[in-house]
Amino acid sequence: MSVTSAKGFRASGIAAGIKDSGNPDLALVVNDGPLTAAAGVFTSNRVKAAPVVWSEQVLKSGAVKAVVLNSGGANACTGPAGFQDTHKTAEELAALLDASAAEVAVCSTGLIGVRLPMEALLSGLKTAAGALAADGGAAAATAIMTTDTVAKTAEARGTGYAVGGMAKGAGMLAPGLATMLVVLTTDAVADAGVLDSVLRAATKVTFDRVDSDGCMSTNDTVLLLASGASETVPDLAEFQAAVTSVCADLARQLIGDAEGATKDIAVEVVRAASEDEAVQVAKAVTRSNLFKCAMYGNDPNWGRVLSAVGTTDAAFEPDQLSVAINNVWVCRDGGVGEDRDLVDLTGREVKVTVDLAAGTSSATVWTNDLTPGYVHENSAYSS
Amino acid sequence: MSVTSAKGFRASGIAAGIKDSGNPDLALVVNDGPLTAAAGVFTSNRVKAAPVVWSEQVLKSGAVKAVVLNSGGANACTGPAGFQDTHKTAEELAALLDASAAEVAVCSTGLIGVRLPMEALLSGLKTAAGALAADGGAAAATAIMTTDTVAKTAEARGTGYAVGGMAKGAGMLAPGLATMLVVLTTDAVADAGVLDSVLRAATKVTFDRVDSDGCMSTNDTVLLLASGASETVPDLAEFQAAVTSVCADLARQLIGDAEGATKDIAVEVVRAASEDEAVQVAKAVTRSNLFKCAMYGNDPNWGRVLSAVGTTDAAFEPDQLSVAINNVWVCRDGGVGEDRDLVDLTGREVKVTVDLAAGTSSATVWTNDLTPGYVHENSAYSS
Secondary structure (H helix, E strand, O other): OOOOOOOOEEEEEEOOOOOOOOOOOEEEEEEOOOOOEEEEEEOOOOOOOHHHHHHHHHHOOOEOOEEEEEOOEOOOOOHHHHHHHHHHHHHHHHHHHOOOHHHEEEEEEOOOOOOOOHHHHHHHHHHHHHOOEOOOHHHHHHHOOOOOOOOEEEEEEEOOEEEEEEEEOOOOOOOOOOOOEEEEEEOOOOOHHHHHHHHHHHHHOOHHHEOOOOOOOOOOEEEEEEOOOOOOOOOHHHHHHHHHHHHHHHHHHHHHOOOOOOOEEEEEEEEEOOHHHHHHHHHHHHOOHHHHHHHHOOOOOHHHHHHHHOOOOOOOOHHHOEEEEOOEEEEEOOEEOOOHHHOOOOOOEEEEEEEOOOOOEEEEEEEEOOOHHHHHHHHOOOO | OOOOOOOOEEEEEEOOOOOOOOOOOEEEEEEOOOOOEEEEEEOOOOOOOHHHHHHHHHHOOOEOOEEEEEOOEOOOOOHHHHHHHHHHHHHHHHHHHOOOHHHEEEEEEOOOOOOOOHHHHHHHHHHHHHOOEOOOHHHHHHHOOOOOOOOEEEEEEEOOEEEEEEEEOOOOOOOOOOOOEEEEEEOOOOOHHHHHHHHHHHHHOOHHHEOOOOOOOOOOEEEEEEOOOOOOOOOHHHHHHHHHHHHHHHHHHHHHOOOOOOOEEEEEEEEEOOHHHHHHHHHHHHOOHHHHHHHHOOOOOHHHHHHHHOOOOOOOOHHHOEEEEOOEEEEEOOEEOOOHHHOOOOOOEEEEEEEOOOOOEEEEEEEEOOOHHHHHHHHOOOO
16 A cells, blocks of 8 residues: 555655765656656745755646655755756756756755755765556655654555545644645546546545644645556545545644654544634644643643634634533533543544534544754754 | 732742642732733633633733742643632632732633632632742742743843743743743833833743743743832833843743753744744754754754755745854754764754845744653653
């Protein structure tokens, strides 16, 4: 289960010497067709890394033959020289694959503001191209890890076709996509327009509802490539469900491996006036450092939930707000509810429910607790 | 230097038994006139504590005879019964002072969602009223502390009059005022309208530009009381400067005592298209947990500054952004600038300058680093 779950794809992952550690740091995903249809979603950060600027242009054609991904350096805030590095990377891989650079997407992740070691990277491209294999998905997923502790892959099966994927991301996870690189593949027959609409609908309710630490990356990229190798034209609803399922699976894995986290927290807002307002309220809670510290301390401190809800302009009356933590309604109608000592917070997964009593819409946003481990990992180490 | 620096005020601070620790927890500030003019600014959180709802009503008259402040409980999210507790507190103090409850402001700070121990509080009011003294400002400042490690007081002298103040606040410090209670006093002759305009102008550039942890409180209150006892009608510009100076002094003390912090960080945005955009960009940086972790680790990680700036809609071009950390321009024109090893981050005070190259406006917002101490203090302890 990975980017090579779908027919028509080969992948590889190798150590090119980009990382000082010597760990794998260069991955390829190649679409052998017959189709090369593709869609992409990118960070909404206005400070975009060179590979994002490049890949956004590539995706405008709706065709991607190959994706090259490196960890060990984000190639962000590196100026015109950094953009040339991305361009050169695409050209070199295109030459190795007998393709056009305009069909090669590039993704990078790692420290911002540092040039990539191009000699090592270009030399690594040859090795990686030589290692391409129909079972190379696991190696590719490993080569894109930074502070990730586990490789992240997923797949779903449709009627006569497959959807596979891989992701990396452990910090800088926030709305409008996270510090994450995601490549999804399918052997279904679909054109770029269908892929684009399916991908946007899937990311809106999965990756966009993951907010580990409120920080938006310069490099976020989610790509969906279709090879058509199954010769199956999918039912659109089933295909949407399969792609969304793979995205949800990978998003859940990102939260589960977030830097320093000890809790995976689902903040569910119910009875909101609209889905947008439900998301707004949920994100206000997932952005509260005080709430996240309380979760780390197994403290069902619902006052911190209410004080976060109160910062939004969603429809609600303060004296009609209710909050449950792991299904114990510790706050009812804006005041004290059930005994907080009834709440068991010892497990890794926590559910916080906020009832706005203002409508019929709902949404869930996932986040993590704020821990000394998170602080340590992001202070002791330039990432 | 405190709320009793200005003539016409008495204050006290005692241990009423509201806190389990037995530390001082009840403070009074009484205006002996001849004027009882007052103005107030309150949290913009829609979930407001009972004392905030009460005091907002009191301040509508523009007259305050006395302020009663308790630590050890926020009286927030306590429903109609909590509001009755606030009302009863005001009535009892009014009776002791031969005043009207409608002239008694109430402030509370501590845990949300817990009723106050009213028997201890009401009994403490008598003790506190008996302890009122013209040099009681220091005792009052001590009695409003929660996780504060030091009492916070300030004063400024105008021509023939004084402005004094006290503050508490160490966590939940954020825009739209912080978890803070502030009482300012002056013996200048000023009516409620003047006090209101001076206070709003002062808080906008002081307390509203302090953002320690991004969390907005349910209880924030800043009051300015005038006794007129100096018989001096102040020059308005001088008076504004004096009040702003006391607010800035107290705001700086709040940042200096923030929970678990090891750094006081001034994020200065220059060459913005407007002051509002300068504040918006500064707050995006002060809200970035990754930036704050880097500061804790003495890591001049300017990429985290740029990625925060990129989340705003302020006017700038990404390739014209420059960033200095302690006056070393580590990022120039969106790319690598001076050697980051030149940055010395060993001191407690840090200055980060963001040059937007988009205009002539500027603003500074203060924040702290994110530390294991912050996490510990807010997880090991319900506050």
